[in-house]
Amino acid sequence: MPADVLEKPATVEDVAREVSKIRSIVTDAVEDGVRSARQAIKHGRYAAEDVIEEAQHAVKQRPLQAMGIAFAAGVLAGAFLAWIGFRCR
Numbered sequence: 001m002p003a004d005v006l007e008k009p010a011t012v013e014d015v016a017r018e019v020s021k022i023r024s025i026v027t028d029a030v031e032d033g034v035r036s037a038r039q040a041i042k043h044g045r046y047a048a049e050d051v052i053e054e055a056q057h058a059v060k061q062r063p064l065q066a067m068g069i070a071f072a073a074g075v076l077a078g079a080f081l082a083w084i085g086f087r088c089r
Contacts, residue, residue: 059066
């Protein structure tokens with residue numbers, strides 16, 4: 001087979017046929033990639049919605065604990081920003 005390819009010169013039709021095959025392969029690969037990306041986005045959205053629902057449920061079950069955690073996070077964020085501010089001077 002390789003010897004036949006070397007002996008026979010490629011015609012325009014052969015080249016066009018090969019280009020068409022390559023184009024269809026690339027098109028299929030891109031479509032598969034887009035389909036996979038859309039599916040990953042959909043799964044990510046569902047996971048984010050689940051986390052939000054669980055957080056809302058946890059806040060409803062333990063409101064004082066949620067307020068304490070939010071307060072502590074605020075204090076830590078403020079302390080960190082103050083530390084960064086003093087460090088940059």
